Amino acid sequence: MTTPALTLQNAALSLDGNAGPVGILHDINLNVEMETTLGLVGPSGSGKSSLLMLMGGLEQATSGRVTALGNDLTEMDEDALARFRRDAMGVVFQNFHLIPTMTALENVATPLELAGRRDAFDRAATELDAVGLSHRQNHYPAQLSGGEQQRVALARASAPRPRILLADEPTGNLDETNGAAIVDLLFGLRDRHGATLVLVTHSHALARKCDRVVRLRDGRIAEDETREAAE
Template identity: 55%
Template structure:
């Protein structure tokens, strides 16, 4: 469960007070898949970063599994994030000096996972990259890099996956493949998914679509069963 109350993010830029998020309230039940839409600059990435505890809000609370993360120290937040949250970026953010396998190993080793290497290899198999394990990010296509990023984000089986325009830099077929992966994680593990997208077709795969405008929730719609759960075709 993600429970967000009175969440605001304001800062001073160039001597001007800027409101990025303005008194946002949002509850996301476990296992729900939510699309966050809205024009550029409406606060989508800021919202996702706050849920991940990468940033701190000016006001408000974000309760994840009963813990208000806005009160956690940096180090407790880092530990909490490792266990509970996977994050996927539009531009993949893989470590360029590490191979695909090593990138996926990072979170597993940080978590002190036994048999980390076997699990990392298994994850890369699961995303169809068994032949690319020892390749560096520059040797991989965008779609392959994003699949490594999905494997890395999901390595510690977090109950919550946050994805900021995960298909934004991919062609539609490759994007579909990445979406298929995310949907299969939801199906197999009940992962909660909060996904920023500009793509209506991607949003229609979710249970719920939230639209942000000027830092506020403009609309919040459940997608009917007939529209959602379309099995993506590759």
């Protein structure tokens, strides 16, 4: 059998609060198969983004196990997690997280350079062209619209050819037109590179594009259905 892209076994997450530990996620059991798309939905505060952070090793599970591409993330230190994300994952956030003093081309190329890619700038230019920004590669983030900045973020996430692509509300700060364009690009990049895509969204239309939808409620999985079952 093929190793799942992501596996969570009895995963839980607690964060320190003023009155002590606060339970965020409880007893999460989930397998995400290779080259599939998974939508994480649910009301605000249900734990969607926290679950995505566990999958990416950006938060460490308080208990249980999180495995990505056969690698146990709960056993890795911060340096090992950073290297794993660099080599195997792409992450897109709602707020872009571009470096303001770097051009679009430099923002995309820098992670590739850090990974030792000799073709960093050539590949960055190719990815910017794929998101329709070849004419904007020498512009700084402040010179770009929100939609353009998110396109740069998509190009940066996809440039290393990640096997897993994580997106946290990628259309949350965009208007409907730009949001729809970003969705098309996101799924297009996923198809082009054959990646597993996991995304957090409040959009029912976006969730319906996924092969599978998991609904969270109060930090637990409340529903889990495939697109075929939903239809």
